[in-house]
Amino acid sequence: MFELVSKGGRLKVASHGEDLDGLFSASLIALIHPEDLEIYFTAPYEIRESLESFDIVLDLPPPRGGTRILVDHHESNLALLNRVKTAFLRPEYPSTARLLYDILREWEPQVEDFSRTVDLVDQTDTGNLDLFSALFTAAIRKIFKRKRSDLVKVARDLLLHPPTTSDELINLPAVKREVDLIEREYGDRLRELLSLEGGEALLVRIESLPSYLVPVIQLAARRYRFFGTITTGSDGALRLSLRSREDSPLSALEVAERLGGGGHRNAAGALIMPSRMEDLLAIVGSRMEFELITV
Ligand SMILES: [Mn+2]
Structure with missing residues (x-):
């Protein structure tokens, strides 16, 4: 795994674009392999039947086209491992980012600078959302729907300003604008529902x-x-x-x-x-x- 990620050359990666776990997992790959990286943000229902193939698939089912490496924590994807050359699939992990972190830190201690962000990913990926992390997830889903290439900016912001609390998530430059728009357009109706x-x-x-x-x-x-x-x-x-x-x-x-x-x-x-x-x-x-x- 580490040899593939750390050596130069093009790396084609697919990750989950609808939540923090998929985004931060992509960030960790970008930390080790900043050059020549092609990141596709996608969703389980899109990639499952895809004939495209990848070097690395993160937090998603492996596609029909196959992948050299899968890093994931969804039990339901165990049935698809015949599409994978090397699988790291551990359902006991709270997040894919945590699993990737554990794999990478053995080779690259630099990733340990992000340990508190990985803690935050664990919290959000196990359904422990508060208002801030829920607003972050809503903003991410909006970007995923409207202009998903912008998610690369969010993945980069997660490395530049590693969040350790949920309010820091919504203050990331690439996210803040969307959260402000959501607040302006829907804030009153959301508050009504939440009360x-x-x-x-x-x-x-x-x-x-x-x-x-x-x-x-x-x-x-x-x-x-x-x-x-x-x-x-x-x-x-x-x-x-x-x-x-x-x-x-x-x-x-x-x-x-x-x-x-x-x-x-x-x-x-x-x-x-x-x-x-x-x-x-x-x-x-x-x-x-x-x-x-x-x-
Ligand atoms: Mn996940």
Whole structure:
């Protein structure tokens, strides 16, 4: 691994462009191999069936086209290792950045300067978001959707101003402008959603707010035993993102699986046809009092 990254020459890397883990993993590669680096920011649903091949794939499923090295922590990708020459896939790791850090520091102690940023990545990648890290993730998703080549600037900022707290994340130069725009355009409506008093179950259908705001809207989930957001994709299908607390009679995973999705016990998701919206309401309604709101 280290020989490939440290020697000169072109290196083609794919990383996850929708969260801090993928971005900072790309930053760590750029630290060791600053020249001749081609970074593609992509998403699991884009790369899984891709015929392109890479030298290194980070925090993503390996593509059909294959990769020389995979560094990842998603258990679900264990089934795709036949596409990989050398795999570092450790589901027990809280983040891909942590795994990459552990691999690289044996050869290049310089990466240890970033240990506190890796701690921050661990927190955000295990679902421990606060308002600042949720706003950061929303801003990143907006950039990913609108002009993803700008994510290279964010990855570079993470090395130039290594954040150690979540408020430092939203003050990175390449991010601050987007966060300010989100605040100006949607701040009042987000505050309203985040001040809901809580209760049994809440489903939020997101129609007039952009879907990249989901990480912020989900901050309301801890006030409900069961919580879900429903957004409409460009293909018309509905994307459900579900959360449950330990005291919920219905787990997020149970509901997701009944609708053909999956995930973790208390954080799961599914992609459904609009006609199955009734099924979602029936499943939740059979076990809990719920409220459905549209924003
Ligand atoms: Mn990750």
